[in-house]
Amino acid sequence: MLPENLSAVVQQLLRGQDSAKKLRDLLTVVSSVDQKKPHMKEEVDGAGGDRSPPPLAAKDLLGDIFQSLTSTISILNKGSFEEASQVPPGGGGLFSNSVKSEESEESSKCSTARGRRGCYRRRKISDSWTTLSSSLVDDGQQWRKYGQKAILNTSFPRSYFRCTHQLDQGCPAKKQVQMTSENPPVFRTIYTGKHTCRSLLKPSHIILADPRVPGDTSILLNFETGQSTDNNSNTTTATRARIRGGKTRGFSCSSAPSAAVKCEAREEAIANYVNVSCNNLWSSSSEYEGFPSPDYTLLESAIGSDQGDVLSSNQSLEVNMDLSIDGFDFEEMLAHTFS
DNA sequence: TGTATTTGACCCAA
């Protein structure tokens, strides 16, 4: 990212933060007045009295926040920073103007006789989105590798994955993973197609939410202990951790009791956007052989949480990078802004 | 034996 763009992004985010604070203060004042003297509300609204009116009406503040964030997205969308957008299809809402390729149709096999290997129609513009990460990120899906290809002018091969349920459920989701640089390692993942596979698990069983939220009824997966933590202590953890040996491929946890643990959260969980914190070191998978074992951290910040309820994907912002750009802490900023 | 990965070959789009 260009320095001037970074500066502009920070400026826009700070502006949004400031507006959010003002709005919060405004709403706090209105709320307190409502509780004490309902008739004082008009004073707060600037209709009279000796209390000075707020500098901006709530509507204006909201508009300013929205404009600020929209500008930020716009900046991020400029140039080559399509990877700044982490919003998958359907993840619109506040960030609906972020990068997403409009699609033609999924790659379709030609109708000629079977046995013609590689007979397909290359998709021109796919329903795709790109993520960048400094570490290998387990997106919670089940992927099956079906190819690997050396790409021109790149040091590392590109790996091709499709949803495990492509055959049994016809799920069209695919992804490509490629390491784009060595120091620091950057993993570019291109997702194409939406998951249509159905989960055996209910999303609520594997919603991983912020444990800091009091009364949060969701489940925190604690990879450090290899167990899951239910914030209510009475819910069954349904996240599957499939332990495999031998030629296990995929993300594997180096601290698991067995050779590997493959986390297999389901599509709905991702669609609803969950917060995942996995601080273990993850041993490299074969498709990433030669890649350094990452310090695995995945954070998906959700905006618009309805008190811990399942988040709608169109209200969420996925940030599965390190949430920092040159020392700027987006996580902290977002926490402040949306607290 | 079943499942997943590897890898060379095939074929299309640019």
Next chain:
DNA sequence: TTGGGTCAAATACA
């Protein structure tokens, strides 16, 4: 013509 996406046989492993 060639890079890239996919296929499918071969292979590995439990």
